[in-house]
Amino acid sequence: MDQSELESRISNDPSPVTAARELLKGRYDADAEAFRQGADVRALVRSRADTVDTVLRLIWNRYPFSDSPDIALIAVGGYGRGELHPHSDIDLLILTRAGIEDSWHEDLGAFVTLLWDLRLDIGHSVRSIEESKTAAREDITILTNLLETRTIAGPDELRSDLSEQVYSDDVSTDRDYFIAKREEQQQRHQKYGDTEYNLEPNVKGSPGALRDIQTIGWITKRHFGLQNIADLTRFSILTEEEHQILFQGETFLWQLRYGLQLLADRNENRLLFDHQRALAQMLGYRDEGKRLGVELMMQAYYRTVLALAELADVILQYYDEAILGSPSEDAIQPINKRFQIRNYYIEAVNNQVFAYAPYAIMEIFVLMAQHPEIKGIRATTIRSLRAHRHLIDDAFRSDLAVTTLFMELLRTPHALDQTLSAMKKYNVLGRYLPEFGQIIGQMQHDLFHIYTVDAHTMRVIRNMVRLGSAEARTEYPLASRLIHRLPKLETLYIAGIYHDVAKGRGGDHSELGAIDAEAFCQRHHLSERDTQLISWLVENHLLMSMTAQRKDISDPDIIHGFARAVPSQAHLDYLYVLTVCDISATNPKLWNTWRASLLRQLYIEAKRALRRGTETPIDRQEWVRATQSEAREILHAQNMTDEQIDAIWDTVDEDYFLQDSTVDIAWQTAAIIRHGDNTDPLVLIRDTRGGPTDGYSQIIIYMKDRVALFAATTAVLEQLNLNIVDARISSSEGPYSISSYVVLDEKGQPLGIDPARKERVRLRLIEELDDPDDYPDIIHRRTPRQLKHFAFPTEVTFSNDTINQRTVMEVITPDRPGLLARIGQVLLEHRVRLSNAKIATLGERVEDVFFVTDEHGEPIREPAVCQALQQDLCKMLDDIQ
Numbered sequence: 001m002d003q004s005e006l007e008s009r010i011s012n013d014p015s016p017v018t019a020a021r022e023l024l025k026g027r028y029d030a031d032a033e034a035f036r037q038g039a040d041v042r043a044l045v046r047s048r049a050d051t052v053d054t055v056l057r058l059i060w061n062r063y064p065f066s067d068s069p070d071i072a073l074i075a076v077g078g079y080g081r082g083e084l085h086p087h088s089d090i091d092l093l094i095l096t097r098a099g100i101e102d103s104w105h106e107d108l109g110a111f112v113t114l115l116w117d118l119r120l121d122i123g124h125s126v127r128s129i130e131e132s133k134t135a136a137r138e139d140i141t142i143l144t145n146l147l148e149t150r151t152i153a154g155p156d157e158l159r160s161d162l163s164e165q166v167y168s169d170d171v172s173t174d175r176d177y178f179i180a181k182r183e184e185q186q187q188r189h190q191k192y193g194d195t196e197y198n199l200e201p202n203v204k205g206s207p208g209a210l211r212d213i214q215t216i217g218w219i220t221k222r223h224f225g226l227q228n229i230a231d232l233t234r235f236s237i238l239t240e241e242e243h244q245i246l247f248q249g250e251t252f253l254w255q256l257r258y259g260l261q262l263l264a265d266r267n268e269n270r271l272l273f274d275h276q277r278a279l280a281q282m283l284g285y286r287d288e289g290k291r292l293g294v295e296l297m298m299q300a301y302y303r304t305v306l307a308l309a310e311l312a313d314v315i316l317q318y319y320d321e322a323i324l325g326s327p328s329e330d331a332i333q334p335i336n337k338r339f340q341i342r343n344y345y346i347e348a349v350n351n352q353v354f355a356y357a358p359y360a361i362m363e364i365f366v367l368m369a370q371h372p373e374i375k376g377i378r379a380t381t382i383r384s385l386r387a388h389r390h391l392i393d394d395a396f397r398s399d400l401a402v403t404t405l406f407m408e409l410l411r412t413p414h415a416l417d418q419t420l421s422a423m424k425k426y427n428v429l430g431r432y433l434p435e436f437g438q439i440i441g442q443m444q445h446d447l448f449h450i451y452t453v454d455a456h457t458m459r460v461i462r463n464m465v466r467l468g469s470a471e472a473r474t475e476y477p478l479a480s481r482l483i484h485r486l487p488k489l490e491t492l493y494i495a496g497i498y499h500d501v502a503k504g505r506g507g508d509h510s511e512l513g514a515i516d517a518e519a520f521c522q523r524h525h526l527s528e529r530d531t532q533l534i535s536w537l538v539e540n541h542l543l544m545s546m547t548a549q550r551k552d553i554s555d556p557d558i559i560h561g562f563a564r565a566v567p568s569q570a571h572l573d574y575l576y577v578l579t580v581c582d583i584s585a586t587n588p589k590l591w592n593t594w595r596a597s598l599l600r601q602l603y604i605e606a607k608r609a610l611r612r613g614t615e616t617p618i619d620r621q622e623w624v625r626a627t628q629s630e631a632r633e634i635l636h637a638q639n640m641t642d643e644q645i646d647a648i649w650d651t652v653d654e655d656y657f658l659q660d661s662t663v664d665i666a667w668q669t670a671a672i673i674r675h676g677d678n679t680d681p682l683v684l685i686r687d688t689r690g691g692p693t694d695g696y697s698q699i700i701i702y703m704k705d706r707v708a709l710f711a712a713t714t715a716v717l718e719q720l721n722l723n724i725v726d727a728r729i730s731s732s733e734g735p736y737s738i739s740s741y742v743v744l745d746e747k748g749q750p751l752g753i754d755p756a757r758k759e760r761v762r763l764r765l766i767e768e769l770d771d772p773d774d775y776p777d778i779i780h781r782r783t784p785r786q787l788k789h790f791a792f793p794t795e796v797t798f799s800n801d802t803i804n805q806r807t808v809m810e811v812i813t814p815d816r817p818g819l820l821a822r823i824g825q826v827l828l829e830h831r832v833r834l835s836n837a838k839i840a841t842l843g844e845r846v847e848d849v850f851f852v853t854d855e856h857g858e859p860i861r862e863p864a865v866c867q868a869l870q871q872d873l874c875k876m877l878d879d880i881q
């Protein structure tokens with residue numbers, strides 16, 4: 001049925017709902033298909049509004065009140081602008097001249113009911129002109145809606161009279177409206193973390209997104225009485241280039257929003273992981289090399305909103321001056337021949353400063369760093385800066401004046417991250433360092449890297465700056481001490497800027513970044529010694545974290561190998577600080593007390609090795625003997641005999657004495673001796689002592705060895721919502737085994753903060769582990785929404801540790817509830833013994849390392865055994881829902 005026939009039915013049929021739905025559905029499907037074929041999204045947004053206009057007008061005209069000159073159907077808000085996305089709200093105002101006449105009540109009720117039957121997201125209000133004026137005066141949201149109106153049906157005179165009223169100072173002054181909308185925007189930005197770089201941004205409400213564009217439009221309409229932002233070019237507020245940035249940015253965000261609502265089939269504005277890949281495909285983004293199409297789409301989003309946020313700053317600052325006005329007499333503080341501070345904002349003395357002195361593009365940021373009282377850059381100077389950014393070319397980058405200024409910026413004591421962020425925001429940093437420009441807005445489609453590469457880099461620099469503060473002494477005690485011993489902080493900052501600069505290019509980003517860092521150092525005339533240090537830090541910035549998190553740092557050979565890779569104590573100090581700042585800037589959940597303790601332990605042991613000299617490896621037997629001797633002394637002081645001690649120690653292998661401190665070994669041994677012949681499991685739980693970053697809980701289980709003990713224990717701990725970060729099962733020649741688990745609670749804290757819970761954990765473990773027949777079933781928790789969108793095949797690889805006579809099994813798999821217990825089951829079925837495990841959950845990705853042997857305590861040497869184990873692990877883990 002064609003549209004004209006459907007319109008006739010809507011006008012004349014006793015029940016117009018079916019025809020109206022057909023018309024709406026037909027146009028919806030046609031527009032959706034046109035969008036998928038690349039049609040202009042602006043035309044489609046208008047088309048949707050036109051279609052809804054037609055249906056509403058036809059239905060309105062069915063009722064007698066439609067002939068009255070005193071009532072009209074008005075579109076307000078976004079719909080009032082003539083913009084409708086597939087599932088956008090349709091805001092309506094039934095406007096009367098002086099109130100509802102008695103004869104209208106029944107028909108208006110029927111009209112509204114019929115609209116609900118259409119299943120549109122309609123919001124409506126019924127008000128007279130005076131009531132609308134009062135509501136607008138009392139509620140800034142209503143006032144904003146009434147700034148954007150269109151007459152759908154009825155006399156336009158009513159809408160015109162209303163507009164005249166709401167634009168008057170009697171409802172809200174220009175000043176009051178501006179202040180209210182600015183505060184509203186600030187609160188909205190805070191809601192989204194004051195960053196454009198959310199993993200799942202809201203294309204309507206996030207900073208730099210559609211609501212910011214709309215805010216500019218609302219303030220413009222209230223201030224100038226304009227209906228179109230494009231008209232700002234007539235007032236010299238927007239240049240033609242700036243208008244294009246707004247226009248193109250809005251168009252791009254509309255494309256995202258339109259496609260998003262088609263995919264979600266609802267009024268959805270959040271770019272959830274559920275839809276990102278499908279939306280990227282719908283919009284034509286394809287994988288390029290190692291970069292996914294979805295990553296390219298998200299980079300386009302982040303760069304767009306960053307540019308829009310920059311432009312919004314310029315316009316809102318102009319309005320701040322034009323609407324709020326400046327003090328009766330500007331406070332001007334000259335800085336030099338080129339710049340001055342006006343009312344706490346830095347400005348160029350004229351708009352040609354950057355033209356005749358291009359180095360001033362760098363100088364302005366150095367001055368901001370040196371004058372902490374400066375709040376920002378004046379709008380006129382931002383515009384001039386933007387107009388002259390093209391001057392940042394190879395000659396500019398090699399200019400001695402410019403390179404000297406940039407090094408001065410790095411050496412100036414200040415919040416460097418804020419200055420670099422401002423340089424990035426105004427597209428100066430990405431032009432001055434083109435290699436950095438490539439990573440602006442670049443995301444990695446996972447849950448581990450929750451920031452774009454450039455945002456992560458700025459957080460690394462922020463962490464470095466914060467280490468000098470008093471509060472950092474509590475959170476990062478060792479790093480905050482070392483930061484004051486580093487001879488040149490600019491060396492650390494440069495390594496921080498370049499450590500991830502080569503991501504997304506393909507190849508090893510550490511090696512490629514080191515090459516870029518070396519070129520930077522040469523261009524900025526750093527000494528050969530500093531250049532080598534910076535390049536080494538960039539190339540090895542993952543060395544310490546990977547060693548601490550994925551290798552057995554209780555093994556003297558691992559410590560020796562790590563120390564040999566570190567040229568000097570200074571290199572170790574710089575690397576430790578860089579590693580701490582890098583990890584804690586990657587993901588707020590990644591930095592916890594356990595990782596802090598691992599890094600600190602590795603630092604301390606490596607420092608000792610460097611002092612001793614890396615030419616001579618550590619003697620394992622001597623280490624074991626020294627540990628036993630110190631622990632024995634502690635136990636003698638507690639009246640334990642050598643016979644009692646040896647009865648325990650003779651059943652464990654020498655690795656047991658490499659893994660814990662002498663105090664811990666003495667504590668465990670004493671407890672086992674006191675436990676005696678008790679057949680119940682001995683469960684010990686103790687929190688580490690020291691500062692806040694030392695906090696984690698260690699659970700020791702001593703009991704008769706069971707083949708399914710690891711699977712059962714991990715299942716119980718997972719049921720108790722404890723995060724296992726380390727596990728060790730000491731090989732034993734007797735009937736008993738000693739297993740150790742390091743755990744944190746859901747907030748990354750030790751159990752000591754809740755003594756009652758600690759006791760519940762202990763009793764539950766005893767209860768569940770005392771009888772193999774009572775071993776619990778693996779808990780089945782629902783997989784979190786976000787994790788479901790990052791499925792990938794499990795990878796299992798094997799290598800042999802010939803020094804320690806064991807096999808290293810690495811498992812990389814999506815995070816799922818019950819993983820460790822299932823891995824334990826598979827090891828059990830293949831008669832593989834677990835001696836140690838390093839547990840690392842990185843966002844949606846688990847990268848666990850298991851140190852295993854065959855049932856005789858030997859490395860697994862048969863390839864067929866490894867292949868069978870690999871196949872069964874992959875099948876078991878990939879079947880988890």
